[in-house]
Amino acid sequence: MIPRVTHLTVQRSTLGNLQSNLRTMADLQTKMSSGKNVNAPSDDPAAASDMLRLRADQRTSNQYSRNATDAEAWLTTVDTALTSSLSALRRARDLTVQGGDAALGAQSREALAAEIDGVKAQLLSQSNTTYLGRTVFAGTSNAGVAFDSTTYAFTGTVAGVTPPVERKVGDAVDVRVDADGAAVFGEGTTSVFALLDDIATQLRAGGDPTASLDDIDTHMDAMLTQVASVGARHNQVLTAQSTLADRQLALTTQLSSIEDIDLAAVILDLQAQEVAYKGALGATSKVLQPTLLDYLR
Template sequence: MTHLTVQRSTLGNLQTNLRSMADLQTKMSSGKNVNAPSDDPAAASDMLRLRSDQRTASQFGRNATDAEAWLTTVDSALTTSLAALRRARDLTVQGGDAALGAQSREALAAEIDGVKAQLLSQANTTYLGRTVFAGTSNAGYAFDQTTYTFTGTVAGTTPPVERTVGDAVTVRVDADGAAVFGEGTTSVFALLDDIAAQLRAGGDPTGSLDELDAHKDALLTQVASVGARHNQVLTAQSTLADRQLALTTQLSAIEDVDLASIILDLQAQEVAYKGALGATAKVLQPTLLDYLR
């Protein structure tokens, strides 16, 4: 073995030690095991998959948050409407008293009109500029203020507003206004107009109680439906939070360094590098005269 061969071998080992030490320093300074795909192609592939899953879960989470806001708005409107309709029923029962004078009947009729206006306001509730009882309609309102025409009907149905909150999990976040309040002449608004007119005419409005109860039952059905969907969204949010935590843990296990282990490895590599420097110095030390001697 010639002196040149030993020299080249020693310099090669020195470069190898220096490269290893540089890699360890990069990992320690970045805190990551994989700084480039070439560091660990299999780990890099897993990291890309996990990050993709994280982005998907984050989008589902945003959808679920939006769905919760929609359903909370719908639930609030339905609860307020139910209370108003119960008040209208009480007023209708009072109006059945034959001993009431014209002034008392007018007062009851005026309050009925106020209840109707409140119900119309709730029926036209919006969230972020979108009506929550008119499906995908962009009319800006669900019910006309005078004719009570429903704007959400498309080809005989009300297209639902939906949010995807998980893999193959879609939740409706609005409510069908026609199913809740009726529409046109069969709406609860038209019914309250009739009750107010009967009161002003001196008639007995209690004949409309069955229809009021039917509308109340429709409201109760929708409240139950919205509650079930709201619960589904809350469950999805909890599941997504657990999923995000699991993905973060898995990603950390792959890419985050064990700092204590890296420090020990780096110290060992520094010792090896210093040894390589010493060996290289000895190899390069002989002069031409030493070689000829």
């Protein structure tokens, strides 16, 4: 049986095809104006899922990068304080050696003792170095200072340990960004501050301070150990930053390959679709030429 073809059938079929062509052209224009292949999850559910995962990875990577930047600033602050402290302690050692000269008069000894006091004040200031309001030698303590200026008590000890300040710079990479002030400067009567007080007292009393040289060397060794530790951790952070930069570039490239359009290809497709749409309009105008007036004639 031959199906009946009427003008209404042709009209509906033709308008449906025109609407389909127009919709395709509109989709291409949307892609070209937005620069994106996927403007809604319904455009490509699989690609949309991949894009969500990649963006989540980007946010995680960006947070690690911010953590690494903060860690680098902490470690730089600690390293600067340790370097200054070592320099000051070396000066104190030189002064102690000078104080061993039995020919020194009382005035000279007083001058050496006063300079020793100045070195102690400098070390005390370095031990209480802060970064963004946080003491870098007192762990997680919020006391405001790492060492009391009179008793030299260490404020960072909690239940016998110094809780470290750490920053996560990778999925399984946590880096300590502070330094244990008790390990660097000692504490209380065994601190480097108390040692320098004793040396100054011996100088003023006319005694021989060179007996304290071994103790000074012990504190210098402790500082050098911490400098090496900070350097190793700083290098770890720099490596993490380099890795994170590579990771961020890779994620951006992967996301772009899914999300961004090939502009040249879309322009060609749009031009071809426009030609097809104009052709369909021309064909429709010829097919639907008869009107009601034509039949009334």
